[in-house]
Amino acid sequence: MSDLETRQLRYFVAVAEELHFGRAAERLAMAQPPLSRAIRDLERQLGVDLFVRTTRQVALTPAGETLLIDARVALDAVAAASQRARRAARPEQSLRLACKADFDGGLLAPILAAYDTTPVELLLTGPWDLVPALHDGRADVALLATAFDDPTLDSEALLTEPRMVALPAADPLAARTTLRLADLTGRRLPNGSGAETGNLAPPPPGSPAMRDLSQIFNLVETGSLLWFLPAWVARQFPRPHIAYRLVEDLPPATLAVAWPAASRSPAVAALVRAAVRVAKDAVADEPHVSQALA
Amino acid sequence: MSDLETRQLRYFVAVAEELHFGRAAERLAMAQPPLSRAIRDLERQLGVDLFVRTTRQVALTPAGETLLIDARVALDAVAAASQRARRAARPEQSLRLACKADFDGGLLAPILAAYDTTPVELLLTGPWDLVPALHDGRADVALLATAFDDPTLDSEALLTEPRMVALPAADPLAARTTLRLADLTGRRLPNGSGAETGNLAPPPPGSPAMRDLSQIFNLVETGSLLWFLPAWVARQFPRPHIAYRLVEDLPPATLAVAWPAASRSPAVAALVRAAVRVAKDAVADEPHVSQALA
DNA sequence: TTGATTGATACTCTCGAAGTATGAGTGACC
DNA sequence: GGTCACTCATACTTCGAGAGTATCAATCAA
Known part of the structure; x- marks a missing residue:
């Protein structure tokens, strides 16, 4: 009792x-x-x-x-x-933004530039830790690829773009302009099929920690790995020996800002507004690649 | 740490x-x-x-x-x-519905009749305890007068009706068909102005516990109290010595079903559907009194 | 049958949380 | 202004819940 x-x-x-x-x-x-x-x-x-x-x-x-x-x-x-409670005691109320490194679609810098209300503290974690960070108070707001259905979080979509595969430039498949998943059978694919959008599960305990994109790019260049990534990431990292090709039958990925639904913080609201505005501008600049969701 | x-x-x-x-x-x-x-x-x-x-x-x-x-x-x-956890161990999965006694607008019985999926357990509490009961797991779903903005709860409106005041039938004001708040100045009103819709705050600690409507009606009949109540309650309790008169400048009250947004229970969903259906039928039967919200 | 694995039990110990007694600071009132 | 009442903090003691060690008991594999 x-x-x-x-x-x-x-x-x-x-x-x-x-x-x-x-x-x-x-x-x-x-x-x-x-x-x-x-x-x-x-x-x-x-x-x-x-x-x-x-x-x-x-x-x-x-x-x-x-x-x-x-x-x-x-x-x-x-x-x-x-x-x-710890944070509330600090007079300099910095906003903590969680984000997977390199997956911000080039929006991070302009968002921070557009948002000068309060200092922003960056929390860079694996994608699987973004939602928990929002839950346990380590972060006030997160930038993530949406594949979640969590009633305690609110979110606002920024970009929705198709998913691409990274190939060695010399790969025969790179001659094609678009691919289908069936074309890739037999290749070494990342975590399962790679069809999942958000990668919200923690990595298998013993798996090699692929920390950042440069490691992955090296593996791709040597032909030992294929890698799926949203178009906004591909656009941000052009590499001479890597070709990005659209995968037709992967669902498009959406980049979003998310925050605890219970949040009443004006700083969070301001950052969300800044993010949406920046995303809209970015889409306006590159209408051939991006497709906005209001 | x-x-x-x-x-x-x-x-x-x-x-x-x-x-x-x-x-x-x-x-x-x-x-x-x-x-x-x-x-x-x-x-x-x-x-x-x-x-x-x-x-x-x-x-x-x-x-x-x-x-x-x-x-x-x-x-x-x-x-x-x-x-x-306690409840999950019980094989007979009864759904617990929280509700303030006498404030169900006559919908409770038909809802329960329309919903025969699982046994329903009723939790009758004060109106201020309905939302906490949803939060702490004592109830799965609640029937309440909406005046809440709680991102962790979802809700569906059933009825929206004007608010009325209960007067002694002999009161001079009962001669009028509708009243305004200004007409009631100087009378003994319940908790503050009575303008609040939901009564979500706990009662002042030392206040006389007005448990049920019959006590209140007695006080009203003797002219020692005025009482505000939604039209659906007034309709449900016609009393010879009490007159209900519409108060024009009180905002209308909405009766709603609410449940934890995190709930994935099909039983809850079924009860909500039943409640909405029953409310729609009730409104169709009495179009002159009720006004539905989809 | 025997050994390895794994959870449960018996017993002891220790540290932290609760109680009692008391101190110290503050405001009110004569 | 001195005294009293009020209220939170400190000092010290007590006790029990939770942690450790050693060991048992049950199950599965060879």
Whole structure:
């Protein structure tokens, strides 16, 4: 009946994600027995079984599944509370803009130039971390490729452009002006099919960290990788030995600004307006490439 | 740097709401010194002053103000997590519908009749508790008079009708067909001006608990109180010694269904559809009184 | 059958949170 | 202006929840 503590939720999330008490305990930097007890106590307290354990396997019950979702939300809310309180105390109210490096479509600089209301602090992260950063208060606003449906976030589309594939300039396929996914079968493609727009899932744990575009471009140039990217990124990085070709059957990608729907910050609103204005101008300058959404 | 515990947030909210360590401690059923220490430790942990204390007065700093908002959200999220986990374990998935008693506009019964997908559990509360109930997981969906702007809730309007005043039938004003607020000056009005639509604030602590309409009607009949109410409520409770008269300069009231925007429950969606359908039918039956919003 | 793996139990210990007693600063009132 | 009431902070003590260690028990694989 009594309230849950965030500690209990953190423990639960760790176990629910690892599905293994030992590894979860390790991740939490604690011993396994107290973790087992904490979970047992949590289940007693809720009056609900969260895991089905055999001595060899741990699985989530339906109640556990729903708690995992809600617990993440709650932990984010707690983190956001402390983050924002810390920040509110600082007199220089800088706006924190999260963005995946190199994926801003060349809009970042003009947006910042157009927005001089408050100092802007940049948070450059992997694309999968942009939405969490908005949730837990690390960022006030983010620039991202939309592939999300999150009622707690509002967003405004800036650009919608087709997706392209980066090829070695010498590749036979580079002779064509447009390609289809079927033309690429057998090539080494990034993460799965590359059909996903936003790359919102974290990278597979052991995967080589492809930090920035220059690494990727090197791999593409040597022919050891194909890479999908929105047209606005391709436009921004012309490279002599790389050809960008439109992929007809990939859905177009949309670049958007997003912010917590609960945000009442005038600074955020101003930055969003600046971003929309800059995007419109950019589209007006290059009507042959870009297509605006209001 | 380490994570906040909900205990700390509960303590903080208590002090922030009472602005008095002694009373807050009493409310938390604990002694005052540990509470003072806990708040001090919280401030140290955040590296931020939350309160300005003199020995005679306690006030929130700007950081404290923002933390109060975020802490309430976070505590609600934690409560919702535990509520929903508890409920997910129950095999009979009943939908919980929150509603202020007697304010359903006669729609409650037909809605429940039209919606036979899942058993419905009714949660009857004061109007100020409907939105919190949606937030903390006590209810899945609510029927309420809209006067809220909450990005975490979605809603669908059912009825929009003018607001009326309940008078003794013998009152001279009852001779008129419509009134204006100015006609009522000097009378004893409910909570402030009665101009507020939704009554989303909790009642003043010491106020007589006007639990249900029959009590109110008694007071109105004896001429000791005037009462404002939406037309749909007046229509539902014809009483011989009470006259309802339209108040021209009160904004109309809207009855709506609302639910957490994050809800993906098909049961909620089905109930909302049923409610909208029932409301439409009701409006069609009484076109002279009601005015639908799509 | 045996060994490896993995979660649960028993027991102990420690640190942090709560209580009590008291101090100290501030405003009110005579 | 001195005294009192009020209120938050500090000092010290107590106690229990949570963490650690050692070990058991159950399951699966060979």
